[in-house]
Amino acid sequence: MNAMNAPSKRSTLEKKLDKLIITIFCVLLTMCLIGAIGCSIVTDREDLYLGLQKSDWEYHNRLAIGFFTFFTLITLFSSIIPISLYVSIEMIKFIQSTQFINRDLNMYHAETNTPASARTSNLNEELGQVEYIFSDKTGTLTRNLMEFFKCSIGGISYGCGVTEIERGIAQRNGLKVHEEERSTGAIREKGFNFDDPRLMRGAWRNEPNPDLCKELFRCLAICHTVLPEGDESPEKIVYQAASPDEAALVTAAKNFGFFFYRRTPTMVYVRESHVEKMGKVQDVAYEILNVLEFNSTRKRQSVVCRYPDGRLVLYCKGADNVIFERLADGMDDVRKVTREYLEHFGSSGLRTLCLAYRDLDPETYNSWNEKFIQAKSALRDREKKLDEVAELIEKDLTLIGSTAIEDKLQEGVPNCIETLSRAGIKIWVLTGDKMETAINIAYACNLINNDMKQFIISSETDTIREAEERGDQVEIARVIKEEVKKELRKSLEEAQLYMHTVAGPKLALVIDGKCLMYALDPSLRVTLLSLSLNCTSVLCCRVSPLQKAQVTSLVRKGAKKITLSIGDGANDVSMIQAAHVGIGISGMEGMQAVMASDFAIAQFRFLTDLLLVHGRWSYLRICKVVMYFFYKNLTFTLTQFWFTFRTGFSGQRFYDDWFQSLYNVFFTALPVIVLGLFEKDVSASLSKRYPELYREGIRNSFFKWRVVAVWATSAVYQSLVCYLFVTTSSFGAINSSGKIFGLWDVSTLVFTCLVIAVNVRILLMSNSITRWHYITVGGSILAWLVFAFVYCGITTSRDRNVTPVYYFPLSISFVVLCFLFVYNLQISFSLQENVYFVIFVLMSTFYFYFTLLLVPAVSLLGDFIYQGVERWFYPYDYQIVQEIHRHESDASKADHLEIENELTPQE
Numbered sequence: 001m002n003a004m005n006a007p008s009k010r011s012t013l014e015k016k017l018d019k020l021i022i023t024i025f026c027v028l029l030t031m032c033l034i035g036a037i038g039c040s041i042v043t044d045r046e047d048l049y050l051g052l053q054k055s056d057w058e059y060h061n062r063l064a065i066g067f068f069t070f071f072t073l074i075t076l077f078s079s080i081i082p083i084s085l086y087v088s089i090e091m092i093k094f095i096q097s098t099q100f101i102n103r104d105l106n107m108y109h110a111e112t113n114t115p116a117s118a119r120t121s122n123l124n125e126e127l128g129q130v131e132y133i134f135s136d137k138t139g140t141l142t143r144n145l146m147e148f149f150k151c152s153i154g155g156i157s158y159g160c161g162v163t164e165i166e167r168g169i170a171q172r173n174g175l176k177v178h179e180e181e182r183s184t185g186a187i188r189e190k191g192f193n194f195d196d197p198r199l200m201r202g203a204w205r206n207e208p209n210p211d212l213c214k215e216l217f218r219c220l221a222i223c224h225t226v227l228p229e230g231d232e233s234p235e236k237i238v239y240q241a242a243s244p245d246e247a248a249l250v251t252a253a254k255n256f257g258f259f260f261y262r263r264t265p266t267m268v269y270v271r272e273s274h275v276e277k278m279g280k281v282q283d284v285a286y287e288i289l290n291v292l293e294f295n296s297t298r299k300r301q302s303v304v305c306r307y308p309d310g311r312l313v314l315y316c317k318g319a320d321n322v323i324f325e326r327l328a329d330g331m332d333d334v335r336k337v338t339r340e341y342l343e344h345f346g347s348s349g350l351r352t353l354c355l356a357y358r359d360l361d362p363e364t365y366n367s368w369n370e371k372f373i374q375a376k377s378a379l380r381d382r383e384k385k386l387d388e389v390a391e392l393i394e395k396d397l398t399l400i401g402s403t404a405i406e407d408k409l410q411e412g413v414p415n416c417i418e419t420l421s422r423a424g425i426k427i428w429v430l431t432g433d434k435m436e437t438a439i440n441i442a443y444a445c446n447l448i449n450n451d452m453k454q455f456i457i458s459s460e461t462d463t464i465r466e467a468e469e470r471g472d473q474v475e476i477a478r479v480i481k482e483e484v485k486k487e488l489r490k491s492l493e494e495a496q497l498y499m500h501t502v503a504g505p506k507l508a509l510v511i512d513g514k515c516l517m518y519a520l521d522p523s524l525r526v527t528l529l530s531l532s533l534n535c536t537s538v539l540c541c542r543v544s545p546l547q548k549a550q551v552t553s554l555v556r557k558g559a560k561k562i563t564l565s566i567g568d569g570a571n572d573v574s575m576i577q578a579a580h581v582g583i584g585i586s587g588m589e590g591m592q593a594v595m596a597s598d599f600a601i602a603q604f605r606f607l608t609d610l611l612l613v614h615g616r617w618s619y620l621r622i623c624k625v626v627m628y629f630f631y632k633n634l635t636f637t638l639t640q641f642w643f644t645f646r647t648g649f650s651g652q653r654f655y656d657d658w659f660q661s662l663y664n665v666f667f668t669a670l671p672v673i674v675l676g677l678f679e680k681d682v683s684a685s686l687s688k689r690y691p692e693l694y695r696e697g698i699r700n701s702f703f704k705w706r707v708v709a710v711w712a713t714s715a716v717y718q719s720l721v722c723y724l725f726v727t728t729s730s731f732g733a734i735n736s737s738g739k740i741f742g743l744w745d746v747s748t749l750v751f752t753c754l755v756i757a758v759n760v761r762i763l764l765m766s767n768s769i770t771r772w773h774y775i776t777v778g779g780s781i782l783a784w785l786v787f788a789f790v791y792c793g794i795t796t797s798r799d800r801n802v803t804p805v806y807y808f809p810l811s812i813s814f815v816v817l818c819f820l821f822v823y824n825l826q827i828s829f830s831l832q833e834n835v836y837f838v839i840f841v842l843m844s845t846f847y848f849y850f851t852l853l854l855v856p857a858v859s860l861l862g863d864f865i866y867q868g869v870e871r872w873f874y875p876y877d878y879q880i881v882q883e884i885h886r887h888e889s890d891a892s893k894a895d896h897l898e899i900e901n902e903l904t905p906q907e
Contacts, residue, residue, distance in 0.1 A: 028080050137429055218315070
């Protein structure tokens, strides 16, 4: 009921294609207007050869002549509109998705048996133009395999060991890490990697705060929504949790001697060890009275429980800033020490939580519980009322301590981020973790480095803390907004100074959720956007799912940049749907992100292949397909347009109707589909070796109006060559009977030259030519010749005094019958006297063969020279890479062999 349907998305290139279609339509109207004006000028009722009668009312005045000619020419020139373009593009995109992306072994994750999945085919080319990536951290950059690593209780830190992030920090600073040996009897299992003999096996009873230790363990064992499965023994039980964090915390409680083994709707059963005395084990049943659920707004979870002895306790766990706001008076010392430990844990890359409790007297609880029941029964604004009621009891808390959980980076994340940065893609990380944790994760995955100038906008400043201590919410909001405004303007001025220097450092912005809430205010939004766009990396910490979507929309709508969001959990769905392209990672947090996404992958590192290989190729292919369709339709229509000047703009057709109908459907259809499927400027390995090639897509280098103008110029030139060469030279041409060529002889010859030139142009524009190119290009030309023979020779119409010199055997007739059946052509043979035996007449002359060689060659000569000059003097980036590696063998074959060798026969 709370989910919304995924929004319908169209690629940016498709939207630009709409503008091109509108432009083509305007060209069509212009051509028709020229013809209409020309016809109204040259047509005169007094010209007897026109055979006009008094009853021909449409020719009474020039305005009427122009009006009706205009609509006649619209039907004549309608072939300029590429109607079949959309069908061809959809077919190409579908095959790209199902056969290329879904079957790419480079994006197959063997451990989970998960291939890449294109859940839509609308956005293939959008993958080749992404400039901003918005990424979640947990489960996206990290493995989401949580392990309880450290904790603090009553101002004392517990836990030994060095995290992966600490090793990276030491290596970055040139220091050597001294790792302590694990203590004897240290426990290591899934979700638990804690080593400190002071807390293990009941040793916590000897600590300065044993009661707080006991409260922390009970909080871990009771305050959760985990379901136990399997045998009720510590070795065999399996915990089913909403998140890996919860499972890790309950597993930690089990290893500390507080084993949660059973749950009913109202009871939680915990097997406690060493509570009353060392070695004693007892089963304790806690009655769960109320559960205050975690959500992105509250950022905490609470449970009200009753002990067997009647004690009422509220246990609460959540983000440090949320818990600290609700502590009782007199906790300043413990809060200060715990905050220092949290910062240390965060700098080690650990995920932190604070734990607190509150003893409740029955009267206070009963009074509050009545309000809770009313809020829970509300039919309107139930969530809001529950949050308001929770605020009444989640106060005056006693701080127990904190927990720190390690979540290691996924394999290949640092290299992937570095490669994407070289490709010109800016990466933003939007996470709910503490700032210290997020910063060190960013360092570990090469998102931030020491050479960058960092702008840090945090709510953890002395000014803001003083305002928070005074407790006036209006004053706190005013102070935070003023501080954020001041920091944003200061950072923006400094960033602009760096941008104007020749060798200024790269910039990075770090901002927390509380400051981001005010920075997204309409009065500061432009400043935030300007600063962010000048930064190479942006890190947003402690943000809610709504803020993730707001930041994504800010860049998408404010900067008009193509965005991509990637996440693995339900809290990333709004961000995934807000971006141009949404990527879901099929990880440990269910399939919500995948179900809401446009593409699904198993690991973050697969973005390299998805964007730099498939995305770039798809963009290049679709651009070439669109340009080629525009070119071939314009070339064909312009020959008809030039002919109207010779016919007094009368609307006389130049080509036979079936020639015009089958030009797009049959004679030029297949080569362009092959181009859209197999075009490849450089191999996959070179695409990843030179990620800078991806910048051509970001700049939209292949779909600019300049490129459209070049193709339009080519179409004008080729149409003029095909039309003028044939019509001018045919004035003196005669057939074998001594007669000069007529209209249908000339138009058929022009059409033949056009079909050859347009199909061969595919080979000239292709970077990689396969056998399918030769088959489709040769097959299309051959299909036209076969059709011409059959269409011009099977009628038994009037005799043109021409003795045919070629007859086809019965096999050709069979092919023709199949052709007619497949395309359901309803040919009325009595109407074909226009082109009767035309092809036989043409092929009986030497002129036909000479023209067939000369005209296509001359028409393609201009394109050949242009491409040569462009490649020599104004090359694209991919053309430079082609020249560098032109003598090397295709590396893609070696890549595939290497991948296949790593897989088992079943895989």
